[in-house]
Amino acid sequence: xxxxxxxxxxxxxxxxxxxxxxxxxxxxxxxxxxxxxxxxxxxxxxxxxxxxxxxxxxxxxxxxxxxxxxxxxxxxxxxxxxxxxxxxxxxxxxxxxxxxxxxxxxxxxxxxxxxxxxxxxxxxxxxxxxxxxxxxxxxxxxxxxxxxxxxxxxxxxxxxxxxxxxxxxxxxxxxxxxx
Amino acid sequence: xxxxxxxxxxxxxxxxxxxxxxxxxxxxxxxxxxxxxxxxxxxxxxxxxxxxxxxxxxxxxxxxxxxxxxxxxxxxxxxxxxxxxxxxxxxxxxxxxxxxxxxxxxxxxxxxxxxxxxxxxxxxxxxxxxxxxxxxxxxxxxxxxxxxxxxxxxxxxxxxxxxxxxxxxxxxxxxxxxxxxxxxxxxxxxxxxxxxxxxxxxxxxxxxxxxxxxxxxxxxxxxxxxxxxxxxxxxxxxxxxxxxxxxxxxxxxxxxxxxxxxxxxxxxxxxxxxx
Numbered sequence: 001x002x003x004x005x006x007x008x009x010x011x012x013x014x015x016x017x018x019x020x021x022x023x024x025x026x027x028x029x030x031x032x033x034x035x036x037x038x039x040x041x042x043x044x045x046x047x048x049x050x051x052x053x054x055x056x057x058x059x060x061x062x063x064x065x066x067x068x069x070x071x072x073x074x075x076x077x078x079x080x081x082x083x084x085x086x087x088x089x090x091x092x093x094x095x096x097x098x099x100x101x102x103x104x105x106x107x108x109x110x111x112x113x114x115x116x117x118x119x120x121x122x123x124x125x126x127x128x129x130x131x132x133x134x135x136x137x138x139x140x141x142x143x144x145x146x147x148x149x150x151x152x153x154x155x156x157x158x159x160x161x162x163x164x165x166x167x168x169x170x171x172x173x174x175x176x177x178x179x
Numbered sequence: 180x181x182x183x184x185x186x187x188x189x190x191x192x193x194x195x196x197x198x199x200x201x202x203x204x205x206x207x208x209x210x211x212x213x214x215x216x217x218x219x220x221x222x223x224x225x226x227x228x229x230x231x232x233x234x235x236x237x238x239x240x241x242x243x244x245x246x247x248x249x250x251x252x253x254x255x256x257x258x259x260x261x262x263x264x265x266x267x268x269x270x271x272x273x274x275x276x277x278x279x280x281x282x283x284x285x286x287x288x289x290x291x292x293x294x295x296x297x298x299x300x301x302x303x304x305x306x307x308x309x310x311x312x313x314x315x316x317x318x319x320x321x322x323x324x325x326x327x328x329x330x331x332x333x334x335x336x337x338x339x340x341x342x343x344x345x346x347x348x349x350x351x352x353x354x355x356x357x358x359x360x361x362x363x364x365x366x367x368x369x370x371x372x373x374x375x376x377x378x379x380x381x382x383x384x385x386x387x388x389x390x391x392x393x394x395x396x397x398x399x400x401x402x403x404x405x406x407x408x409x410x411x412x413x414x415x416x417x418x419x420x421x422x423x424x425x426x427x428x429x430x431x432x433x434x435x436x437x438x439x440x441x442x443x444x445x446x447x448x449x450x451x452x453x454x
Contacts, residue, residue, distance in 0.1 A: 002233040006325030008317045012334035019338065021410045023345045039294030040313075042306040042338070044345035049353035052371075053364025084431035087423070089210040091431055093223055096300035103299070132228045133299065140221060152414060159375075170437035 007162055015040070031045035056101045057170070058154040060138045063176045069144045074137060097137065100130040100164070105171065107131075122175075135177060143179070150176035183215075183413060186447035189328045193319050194275045195444035196335065200311045203437030204286055205266040207308060208433075210260040211293070212253035219252035225249040229297045242423070248295050249253035262289035274319040274328075283319075287312040302440035308340050311441055329452070336449035347398030362391045371430045397422065405450055412450050416443050 005064045022032065022041045032041070058074040076092045084091075104125060118125060125131055138153040155171040186192040217223045226247055233239040239246055248254050262285065269282035290309045294301065317323070318331020348357040363380050366372035380387045397418060404415040420443075423436040 002324050002326045004323035006332060007321055008230060008327040009330040011317065012330055016334060016337050016341070023349075024343075030225060037233070037295050038291040039301065039306055039309060042303070042310060043344070044303065044306075044342040045349040046303055046346045047361070047365060048349035049345065050354060050355055051361045051365050052368060053361065053407065055369050079368045079369070080375075080429070080431055082428070084393070085427040085433055087206070088431045088433045089214045089431075090302045091302070092211065092214065094215070094431075095302060096223060098370055099299040129228060129232050130299070133229070136225060136228055137223050138222065148385075160369065161363070165260075 006103065020137065031113065052098065052102070052156045053160075055160040058134065058153065058156055059156065060141065060151055060153040060168075062144040063150040063152065064145045064147045065149075066147075068152070069112070072144060074141060074173040075129070078102065087159065096133065100133045104128065104134070104155075131174075135174065137178075139177075148179065150178045152176040183409065183416075183433055183447045184451075187451035189325060189332055189448060190274060192332055192448040193328060193442040195317065196311065196332070196441050197269060197274065197279075197315060199437055199441035199444075201270045201313070203268045203304065203434055203441055204290070204308050204312070205263055206437065207434050208259045208262040208266070208289065210258065212263065215256045215259065218250065218255040221253075223299065224297060228256065229299070232298060232372055233295070234449065249292070253426075255296075258289055261285055265289070265311035269347070274315075275321055277321060280316065280320040281315040282311060302432070302434070304432070304434035306367070307338070307342065307438040307442070311335055311438070314338075314374070317405070329448075332368060332445040332448045333452070335442050335445035336405075338452065339439065339446060340405065342439070343398045347395055347401070350395045351399055356391065356395060359395055360387070360391075362387050362394075362396045366429060371432075373429055376429045379396070382383075404446065405453055412447070 023044060038082055058076055060074065061071045062069045065104060073165040076089060076097045107128045108118050108144050109132065111118050116124055132156070135153065152174055154173040156165075157169040157171050158165065159167050186195060219225065220227065230239065230246070230250075233246075244327065249258065265282040265285035268278055272278035272282060287309065290305065290312055294305065294309065308431070314331040314334045318328040318334075350361075355361050362379070366380060368378045396413075401419070402417065406410045407415070418439055420436075421433075424440055426432045427436050
């Protein structure tokens with residue numbers, strides 16, 4: 001009897017067995033999902049059931065003694081290049097912004113589900129990691145004016161097949177944050 | 180077919196998985212290493228923000244300083260560099276050797292460190308890399324015999340089949356995928372598309388509908404490759420390779436090619452085990 005093989009087969013077998021119902025994690029396995037610190041349990045529902053078909057535009061403006069500056073866009077995702085098929089370090093930044101915007105939308109929905117007035121009590125999402133991560137990204141951009149003392153940002157959802165802003169949706173407009 | 184037949188031997192299948200897996204993790208680590216400044220206080224992934232996602236966990240709460248050092252620019256640079264060096268060591272070491280085991284242990288630790296640092300910005304290839312790494316580590320170390328290696332390969336094959344099946348079924352039950360035009364929607368985004376692919380899709384509306392459904396069918400039926408005759412297995416694996424290569428070119432999902440194709444020798448091994 002090969003005990004080593006038995007132990008390995010048991011561990012991997014259990015791992016596989018738990019992986020199967022974990023695919024429905026959103027509904028039934030929330031606690032386990034939050035405990036999946038090392039990413040041991042995989043989620044395989046790529047681009048489903050609701051694939052992202054919108055472009056998110058991340059814009060910011062600075063508060064100066066003369067008032068607000070014009071909006072400036074953060075170019076967080078560049079156009080596709082042939083080399084991306086082999087070497088694509090920018091993918092991580094792109095995924096970060098997409099993940100954070102999606103997580104922020106879910107956070108706000110969850111707060112609303114628990115009857116929280118998200119406009120009157122914005123602390124719930126203002127202190128969330130996705131919001132802070134987006135604020136951090138915006139704050140890595142150079143100041144628009146040397147006299148700027150605060151920065152405000154907004155996320156706009158846009159249909160990529162439409163050239164104009166018609167049909168665009170404001171997802172979030174932050175309060176001004178001091179530098 | 181000779182190539183597929185060679186994977187009936189667990190040692191050959193392990194070596195092939197290890198080579199493709201090595202390329203996958205090496206690209207993944209090197210890409211992160213090339214943008215390591217992003218892990219610093221001025222970067223896009225500063226630990227001072229992402230640590231709040233882990234604040235409820237005892238080690239992160241109890242020992243914040245070591246984690247701050249590990250997950251800062253210097254710590255991440257050292258971790259990723261050791262990860263790349265470990266891949267080189269794994270590729271030149273025979274399976275079941277001490278060097279192979281130590282190298283795999285370091286690679287798996289690096290993958291776990293990356294996963295635990297942030298839940299944002301990761302992808303499916305990272306998940307597959309961790310599964311393959313642990314399966315190879317448990318199945319091909321000096322302490323276990325041939326059967327453990329076979330269990331490791333079966334696990335890799337099963338997780339790969341599960342990945343395709345779940346991805347396919349999730350699309351199959353989705354009204355967006357079944358009634359809408361998701362391919363055009365996804366490939367027109369800046370994050371996952373390209374102007375060239377959108378032009379192609381706009382020119383052939385019927386083709387994109389058929390292409391979308393064919394992709395869902397391919398993903399859902401992928402596990403059947405284990406039951407079908409050998410030529411069908413070869414066709415499905417070639418299809419899978421082309422599928423991931425097109426995703427790399429059009430969507431920029433480059434590491435998925437290596438991570439998922441790395442599971443194919445294990446699938447061939449499982450096929451020969453079943454037949």
